[in-house]
Amino acid sequence: MKITDIRLGMLKVPLKTPFKTALRTVHEIEDVVVMVETDTGHVGYGEAPATAVITGDIHGSIIEAIRTVIKPKLVGLDISDLNHVTRVIQNCIMKNYSAKAAVEIAVYDLFAQLYGAPLYKMLGGGVPKLTTDLTISVDYIDKMVADSLDAVDRGFETLKVKVGKDIGVDIERVKAIYAAVEGRALIRLDANQGWTAKEAVYALHKLEDAGVRLELVEQPVKALDIDGLKYVTDRVHTPVMADETTFSPREVIELIKMRAADIINIKLMKTGGISNAIKIADICSFYDMQCMIGCMLETSISVSAAVHLAVAKSDVITKVDLDGPSLCSFDPVEGNVLFEGADISIEDTPGLGIRSIKGLNMLA
Numbered sequence: 001m002k003i004t005d006i007r008l009g010m011l012k013v014p015l016k017t018p019f020k021t022a023l024r025t026v027h028e029i030e031d032v033v034v035m036v037e038t039d040t041g042h043v044g045y046g047e048a049p050a051t052a053v054i055t056g057d058i059h060g061s062i063i064e065a066i067r068t069v070i071k072p073k074l075v076g077l078d079i080s081d082l083n084h085v086t087r088v089i090q091n092c093i094m095k096n097y098s099a100k101a102a103v104e105i106a107v108y109d110l111f112a113q114l115y116g117a118p119l120y121k122m123l124g125g126g127v128p129k130l131t132t133d134l135t136i137s138v139d140y141i142d143k144m145v146a147d148s149l150d151a152v153d154r155g156f157e158t159l160k161v162k163v164g165k166d167i168g169v170d171i172e173r174v175k176a177i178y179a180a181v182e183g184r185a186l187i188r189l190d191a192n193q194g195w196t197a198k199e200a201v202y203a204l205h206k207l208e209d210a211g212v213r214l215e216l217v218e219q220p221v222k223a224l225d226i227d228g229l230k231y232v233t234d235r236v237h238t239p240v241m242a243d244e245t246t247f248s249p250r251e252v253i254e255l256i257k258m259r260a261a262d263i264i265n266i267k268l269m270k271t272g273g274i275s276n277a278i279k280i281a282d283i284c285s286f287y288d289m290q291c292m293i294g295c296m297l298e299t300s301i302s303v304s305a306a307v308h309l310a311v312a313k314s315d316v317i318t319k320v321d322l323d324g325p326s327l328c329s330f331d332p333v334e335g336n337v338l339f340e341g342a343d344i345s346i347e348d349t350p351g352l353g354i355r356s357i358k359g360l361n362m363l364a
């Protein structure tokens with residue numbers, strides 16, 4: 001099965017409600033869709049969001065990286081030579097993680113199609129079911145409490161509460177949500193870099209002293225402030241998770257050696273795809289460190305790949321934040337991963353099993 005072409009399209013899906021974090025507000029998903037075509041007629045699918053504030057990627061850079069650098073290196077390569085193909089993708093251009101991720105996801109999709117198995121089986125197997133959390137956007141306290149209660153009523157047992165704005169209001173936000181859902185849902189926080197290290201310690205001590213039990217706090221400080229991350233990790237009981245701080249396997253090793261965080265959030269759009277995500281999961285497994293599998297604002301095309309990976313690496317990926325499809329106003333994909341509220345399951349069809357994508361605008 002040889003790669004003959006890589007075609008690109010744009011996919012727009014409005015969100016059910018605006019997605020608000022300390023970094024940005026988004027009303028609709030608008031992602032680049034990658035279709036890797038082969039001489040056997042098989043097509044592999046991938047997707048790349050433009051998360052400029054986290055990965056530095058924008059639509060133009062994703063499209064140009066794939067068209068002018070990645071595609072010319074990939075056409076003619078054999079999908080059965082997976083490790084070679086992924087090395088070419090990773091080494092042909094620096095950074096550009098979302099472009100690499102989208103193409104790698106499509107290549108893994110084809111690799112699993114080649115052997116007629118769902119992708120998770122090619123990655124080592126596992127039980128093809130996961131449960132995701134749901135993000136509660138940062139907002140007025142009453143709105144966040146109402147959104148949290150609504151999420152619990154819809155069956156979500158873990159809420160990822162966005163904070164990182166005003167520290168005093170953040171403490172009140174979390175206390176109010178905790179009081180409203182106590183005993184019905186677990187709460188994890190994501191400050192998206194919005195606090196200083198001292199603010200994070202102050203807020204988490206206040207919450208701990210008030211009896212608020214949090215599952216974890218994600219990326220309390222700026223991405224590059226690794227000393228700050230360690231400062232927080234050393235001083236609070238609440239487990240601290242690194243998100244924006246860690247992209248590559250090398251960064252994860254450094255973080256583990258410094259003991260700067262307790263948990264790592266793996267996202268395919270940070271690692272540049274599945275091959276490095278596997279390396280990170282294996283490193284963490286070796287060091288007895290838990291991981292979360294996360295996503296950006298992605299539809300079920302690329303989130304499906306994350307689902308397959310998380311199922312295969314469930315020994316170390318113990319936390320799931322794959323709510324992209326739940327945030328969408330509709331699922332544009334007919335495929336083998338089913339997203340039903342908090343429940344995610346995989347059907348027994350080859351690859352990612354993507355049969356069709358609604359509303360895709362092909363690029364010339």
Ligand SMILES: C[C@H](N)C(=O)N[C@H](CCC(=O)O)C(=O)O
Pocket residue numbers: 021023024051135160190192243294295296297321322323324
């Ligand atoms: C969508 C997911 N639950 C999430 O919260 N991801 C964010 C980044 C998403 C974005 O801004 O596109 C995160 O974990 O920081």
Ligand SMILES: [Mg+2]
Pocket residue numbers: 190192218219243244265
């Ligand atoms: Mg995060």
